[in-house]
Each structure stands twice: as C-alpha cells, then as structure tokens.
Amino acid sequence: MDVKGVAALVTGGASGLGRATAEKLVEAGAKVTLLDRNGELAEQTASEIGALAAECDVTSPDSVTAAMAKAREAHGVARVCINCAGIGGSVRIIDRKGNPMDLDHFRKIIEVNLVGTFNTLRLAASDMSTLDGGEDGIKGVIVNTASVAGYEGQIGQAAYTASKGGIIGLTIQSARDLSSHGIRVCTIAPGIMLTPLLMGLPDDTLKMLGDQVPFPKRTGHPSEYGSLAMEIVRNDYLNGEVIRLDGAIRMGPR
Numbered sequence: 001m002d003v004k005g006v007a008a009l010v011t012g013g014a015s016g017l018g019r020a021t022a023e024k025l026v027e028a029g030a031k032v033t034l035l036d037r038n039g040e041l042a043e044q045t046a047s048e049i050g051a052l053a054a055e056c057d058v059t060s061p062d063s064v065t066a067a068m069a070k071a072r073e074a075h076g077v078a079r080v081c082i083n084c085a086g087i088g089g090s091v092r093i094i095d096r097k098g099n100p101m102d103l104d105h106f107r108k109i110i111e112v113n114l115v116g117t118f119n120t121l122r123l124a125a126s127d128m129s130t131l132d133g134g135e136d137g138i139k140g141v142i143v144n145t146a147s148v149a150g151y152e153g154q155i156g157q158a159a160y161t162a163s164k165g166g167i168i169g170l171t172i173q174s175a176r177d178l179s180s181h182g183i184r185v186c187t188i189a190p191g192i193m194l195t196p197l198l199m200g201l202p203d204d205t206l207k208m209l210g211d212q213v214p215f216p217k218r219t220g221h222p223s224e225y226g227s228l229a230m231e232i233v234r235n236d237y238l239n240g241e242v243i244r245l246d247g248a249i250r251m252g253p254r
C-alpha cells in the first residue's frame with residue numbers, strides 16, 4: 001500500500017517504537033494520528049513530527065472510539081493502524097517466601113497489552129471495512145507489537161509473556177478473520193530496542209544488554225522497528241506473519 005495521503009493511526013505513538021513509526025509514516029506522506037494515554041507527550045510529539053494527537057486509553061472501548069472519531073474527522077477513515085501501546089513489569093509467579101503473585105498485576109498487563117491491542121484492532125478493522133478496496137480489494141493493514149518475550153519469557157515475565165504470546169497467536173487468526181474484508185494483519189516481535197524504557201539505564205548495563213545480541217552486537221534502534229512496520233504496510237503480500245526483529249537473540253531464563 002502506498003501511504004501517501006492515507007490516514008494512519010499509531011497507538012503508543014507519543015514515545016519509543018510508536019513515535020519512530022509515526023515519523024516514518026509522516027515522511028512518506030501519511031496523515032497520522034497518535035493515540036496515547038499520555039496526552040501531554042502525545043501533543044508534544046505530534047507537534048514535533050507533524051501529526052495529530054488523540055489522548056486515549058487503549059483498554060477502553062469509549063476512549064478509543066472517541067479518539068478514532070477525532071482522527072477520522074481530521075483525516076478520514078484510517079487504512080493503517082500500528083499498535084505499539086504497551087507496558088512492562090516484572091513479578092515472579094511466587095516470591096521467595098512462596099507467596100503468589102497479586103493477580104491484579106497479571107490482569108493489568110494482559111488488559112493493556114493484549115486486550116488493548118485487540119480493542120484497537122477490532123475498532124480500526126470495523127472502520128476499515130467501510131472503505132472501498134479498489135481493484136485489489138485492499139482496504140487496510142494492521143501491525144501489532146509483540147516481543148521476543150512472547151516466545152522466550154524470562155523469569156518474572158509471566159504476565160508480559162502471556163500478553164505478548166496472545167498477540168502472537170492472534171496474528172494468523174485475525175488475518176484469517178479479516179481476510180474477507182481486505183484487511184491484512186502482521187505482528188513485529190522486537191528484541192531489545194533502545195526506547196525511553198531503556199534509555200535511563202547506565203551505559204554498562206546497556207552494553208551488557210547489547211552484548212547478548214549475536215549480531216549486530218547492540219540494542220535495536222526504534223527507527224529499525226519503524227522501517228519494518230513501513231515494509232509491512234507497503235508489501236501487500238505480507239499477511240498473518242509474526243516477524244522477529246532482534247539481531248538473532250534468543251533470551252535466556254534471566
């Protein structure tokens with residue numbers, strides 16, 4: 001799909017991987033809306049890169065519906081939806097004394113990462129289904145964000161791993177479900193990417209993380225995520241696939 005003049009939504013677009021993708025979409029001529037819980041940062045990022053901001057919580061049907069309505073009014077129905085909103089967190093299933101994890105921790109991460117991704121996917125797909133697919137019948141494309149933790153969850157990552165594993169499983173299912181509407185779905189599973197999440201870490205910790213990567217021996221750049229997301233959007237034959245973006249890292253237990 002050529003994104004020139006096309007409306008695009010990027011959840012979690014205020015920061016990190018979402019921001020990097022939004023920048024590439026804007027450069028390629030798309031009309032981009034950043035859907036993010038951090039309204040202030042979303043406004044700031046939007047004004048820096050030439051996008052629109054719509055504050056919303058991806059877990060809320062009403063909030064995402066309202067944000068998409070704002071985006072639609074400004075740019076028309078989106079043909080592109082990039083789902084980057086997500087949170088992390090590390091808690092062991094039972095602690096050293098054998099006490100079980102607070103179930104709310106598990107619920108919270110599943111809610112934001114998995115339910116939130118599905119919420120925007122279903123609402124964006126519903127909007128896309130109203131579009132004209134043209135000669136090829138192509139109406140839209142959705143890119144989700146999993147993680148290598150969805151395959152090799154490390155100690156303490158039960159909730160995060162389950163949330164990202166859910167997104168991985170949803171990829172081929174949703175591509176099949178939406179195929180009759182001319183909507184493609186792919187997922188990117190990043191390794192260790194240098195986003196604000198990691199930027200606060202000391203240099204030696206960052207080097208240690210980079211050294212775990214077979215090649216290139218470094219953390220990933222958000223722009224490398226953005227480039228892959230753009231290729232998925234552009235390449236109409238990519239569908240139902242989860243692509244690792246990780247320098248061949250396979251995470252160890254810790």
Ligand SMILES: NC(=O)c1ccc[n+]([C@@H]2O[C@H](COP(=O)([O-])OP(=O)(O)OC[C@H]3O[C@@H](n4cnc5c(N)ncnc54)[C@H](O)[C@@H]3O)[C@@H](O)[C@H]2O)c1
Nearest residue numbers: 012015016017036037038057058085086147190192193195
């Ligand atoms: N950085 C990495 O190394 C890495 C690796 C694998 C996967 N990921 C995934 O990539 C995605 C982006 O991560 P990032 O590193 O860019 O993080 P980030 O913290 O820089 O950006 C995430 C954005 O999501 C927004 N957000 C969080 N909860 C939200 C909600 N409920 N509703 C709307 N917006 C919400 C935040 O405000 C933030 O702007 C996440 O899903 C993360 O799990 C990141």
